Amino acid sequence: MPEPLATLPRRPVVLGSSSRYRRELLSRLRLPFEVAVPDVDESPRAGETPRDLALRLALAKARAVASQHPGAAVIGSDQVADLDGEPLGKPGDHERAVAQLRRMRGRAVVFQTAVAVVCAETGFEQLDLAPVRVVFRDLGDGEIESYLRAEQPYDCAGSARSEGLGIALLQAIESDDPTALVGLPLIRTCRMLRAAGVPIL
Template sequence: MVLASTSPYRLQLLRQLGFPFQVAAPQVTESIDQQVAPELQVKYLASQKALSLGAKYPDALIIGADQVFMDARGRILGKPGNFEQAEEQLRQMAGRSHVFYTGVCVYDSAGGQSLTDYTTYRVTLRSLTRDQIHRYVRRENPVDCAGSFKIEGLGIALMEKMQGDDFTSLIGLPLIRVTEMLEHFGVEIL
């Protein structure tokens, strides 16, 4: 089993399932195209991440994932990358609802078969002051997270409401769907 990701959040999530796996950086350049539906983008990138490691791991189940969110204005956004962009994202998100799209792919490199899907999760942020946003970003450093918050940490204090079937999809790896996909390939989690 291989997790095609450099995300410490996905690593932590996959550990919850309690089976051994390796981690490898996927060989994919990520970009956001505002003309392509978010669910198609995350499915494509999740698949490309998993497939990119097929030659290096020719007899493995490889898990790839990707996440973006659509803000209330209909723009597709990803990771902010720095403090200033994180604060700007949160200022624009405050007091509004946004939908996160998380794509996941499980690729059987030995058999050449893959399953790819996506999940959605809606969050509504509270109204926030510039100072609250500034303090949050400096305390939690969410520059590597789509949406500029870490829901598993202090980011929960930014929320007014959350809606979805699997909260782990908001963190970056929908474990309910991953479990179903792995079972398709004969991996019994329980």
């Protein structure tokens, strides 16, 4: 007779990311997990689309950490802001954030959010994309300046935190995985973890 699921040993989970936002999101699932920072070059390749860049980096991060934790289900994720096919990275400072928000005002930006789960021990690999279409309001320079001074989202792709004051910059968000915009699509992550042998509930 098979053992009840609850008594089977749980496969370890490792989040391959340096992002505090992804760490906070994954903690919502109430799973024990470790964090490991992947050593991956995140530079775009010549001609690479934002979508392909996000998918490639999510899988590369998961594979890099899985090689160090072969028995674990390793989560890798990446997000690239896509403005008409051009990737927008994290601004890093105030001036670049101002320039990004000025370019995006009144326009739609697709946040290409990719997630991968890899287990080296079993050969399991899954990869998926959760694109989020975000429409920015036609922001005035004063609004942009006030927002950036208040929240300083210089480590966020697209220079805005939708989970905070940044929601006031937006006209609409279209997504089928509501945490994808913050950086980790949890619906897809749950599906992949279950497939990798990690029970969520």
